[in-house]
Structure formats: C-alpha cells, structure tokens
Amino acid sequence: xxxxxxxxxxxxxxxxxxxxxxxxxxxxxxxxxxxxxxxxxxxxxxxxxxxxxxxxxxxxxxxxxxxxxxxxxxxxxxxxxxxxxxxxxxxxxxxxxxxxxxxxxxxxxxxxxxxxxxxxxxxxxxxxxxxxxxxxxxxxxxxxxxxxxxxxxxxxxxxxxxxxxxxxxxxxxxxxxxxxxxxxxxxxxxxxxxxxxxxxxxxxxxxxxxxxxxxxxxxxxxxxxxxxxxxxxxxxxxxxxxxxxxxxxxxxxxx
Numbered sequence: 001x002x003x004x005x006x007x008x009x010x011x012x013x014x015x016x017x018x019x020x021x022x023x024x025x026x027x028x029x030x031x032x033x034x035x036x037x038x039x040x041x042x043x044x045x046x047x048x049x050x051x052x053x054x055x056x057x058x059x060x061x062x063x064x065x066x067x068x069x070x071x072x073x074x075x076x077x078x079x080x081x082x083x084x085x086x087x088x089x090x091x092x093x094x095x096x097x098x099x100x101x102x103x104x105x106x107x108x109x110x111x112x113x114x115x116x117x118x119x120x121x122x123x124x125x126x127x128x129x130x131x132x133x134x135x136x137x138x139x140x141x142x143x144x145x146x147x148x149x150x151x152x153x154x155x156x157x158x159x160x161x162x163x164x165x166x167x168x169x170x171x172x173x174x175x176x177x178x179x180x181x182x183x184x185x186x187x188x189x190x191x192x193x194x195x196x197x198x199x200x201x202x203x204x205x206x207x208x209x210x211x212x213x214x215x216x217x218x219x220x221x222x223x224x225x226x227x228x229x230x231x232x233x234x235x236x237x238x239x240x241x242x243x244x245x246x247x248x249x250x251x252x253x254x255x
Contacts, residue, residue, distance in 0.1 A: 021058045023121055024122050025056065025057050025058070025121055026055060026058060026064065026125075026126060027055035027089075027164055028055065028123060028126045028128060029127045029128070030054065031075070032135070033132055033185040036201070037150050037201065038169075038198075039149065039150060040149055040151050040154075040168075041148055042149055042155070042193040043075070043196070044147070047106045048106065050158040052157065052232045054072070054074070056071040065085070068083055069083060075146060076134075078134060079138060082129040082184045084128075084171075084176070086127050086167065086175075089160055090122045092120060095119075100117045101118055102255065125167065126163040127168040127171060127172065131184065132185075151165060169202075173202060183242045186198060189225060189239040189240070189241050191240070193237065196213075218242075221243050224238050
C-alpha cells in the first residue's frame with residue numbers, strides 16, 4: 001500500500017492534483033449500534049446543507065481496498081475494522097445534484113467546467129462495522145461535521161447516498177454472518193438482551209426471546225461471564241462474549 005501521509009487534501013488541492021484516478025471514488029457506509037438502534041455515520045460540510053457517507057478518491061498508485069481503508073481511517077482513526085465491498089454505483093444520473101459543484105461555488109474557486117470533478121462518477125461502496133463505544137477516538141475536523149443517525153431517520157442526502165445506505169443494510173441482512181456483525185458492532189462484553197436487540201435491528205423483525213436464547217446458547221458460540229449489575233431492582237443479567245471462529249447464519253434465528 002502506498003504511503004499517503006497527506007490524506008485529507010483541502011478542496012483546492014484536491015481539484016489541482018493529478019494523483020487521483022478520474023471518475024472513480026470509494027464510499028464507506030459505516031454502521032454502529034447504540035441504545036438498541038442501528039446507526040450510520042454521516043458527514044456534512046459546514047457550508048452545505050447535505051449529508052453524505054464518508055468517501056474519497058483513489059490515488060493512482062493505490063489499491064481499491066486500500067483507498068477504502070484509508071477513507072475509513074481518516075474519519076474514525078480506527079484500524080483493523082471490518083470493511084467489505086458490497087456494491088458498485090454507476091447510474092448515469094447519480095451525480096445530477098452535483099455536490100462537488102456546490103462546494104466549489106461556495107468556496108469561490110475557479111474550476112474549468114470540463115474538469116473531471118464535474119463529470120460522471122462511478123463509486124464503489126464498502127460497508128464497515130464498528131463498535132459505537134469507540135467513537136471518542138474520532139478526530140475533529142474544521143471542514144465537516146460527523147454525526148450518527150438512525151438508519152430509519154436519515155437527513156437530506158447528497159448524490160445517491162440514501163440508496164447506498166439502503167443497499168448496505170440489505171447486504172448485511174443477506175451476506176454477512178451474524179457473529180461478524182455481533183463481534184464488530186457490540187462491545188467485547190454484552191448481555192443477551194443487547195445481542196437479541198442487535199439481531200432484531202439487522203433483520204428488521206422481532207424474535208421470540210426464549211427461542212433466541214435457546215438457539216444461540218445451543219450453538220456453543222458464546223462464553224458466559226460475570227453478571228452485569230447496573231443498580232436496578234431487576235435481576236442482574238449475565239454478560240457474554242463471542243468465542244472465536246464460529247459462524248451464525250440468518251436462518252438460525254427463524255422463529
């Protein structure tokens with residue numbers, strides 16, 4: 001992987017550079033889980049009332065997967081994050097609401113109308129799963145605001161990024177084994193209720209509590225730990241964590 005120390009170019013430098021692959025970008029749909037809700041990390045430039053998933057261009061000497069990992073690291077400062085390519089977005093109308101042009105106009109930059117940044121873009125979508133409790137590590141930025149949103153309550157999105165989120169969620173439901181989701185979206189230790197709530201959010205449907213607990217304990221994929229005392233009068237639940245190297249498929253939770 002090429003060593004690109006200067007990852008976050010300002011807009012003027014980005015436009016003037018000759019180091020990027022033209023007409024191709026990567027976008028990262030970053031999922032987290034917090035308070036029984038599936039979240040997605042979005043960003044908004046200070047002078048533009050549109051939100052987008054974090055994305056970026058690809059250096060000429062950079063592999064595609066490395067560009068996605070770099071983009072993810074720029075926004076979160078996290079490494080060794082689950083990151084998977086899930087779809088290529090190439091509709092000819094996807095950049096009709098040209099966010100790049102609006103940004104350039106807001107900054108009063110002089111850019112030739114034939115510049116590639118104004119033209120059609122194909123974007124390779126990646127989905128990432130991160131532990132929401134690690135968000136304190138995220139860097140601050142003078143150029144943009146990063147914020148978590150419920151996947152069911154999205155703001156006004158740039159380009160086709162709402163479709164990206166929808167397709168990313170569909171990919172989670174159909175293609176990623178559920179231990180991968182649980183071990184990346186939950187803290188290392190979690191209660192059975194937290195685990196069930198996560199799977200219900202991903203699947204978009206309720207699961208019977210007794211059936212869920214019986215099935216998942218019968219798979220022998222969890223290690224039971226100490227009880228979780230939170231000061232309430234309710235009976236303290238046990239904490240669990242995943243054992244390594246075992247898969248859970250969506251069909252395992254059919255009621």
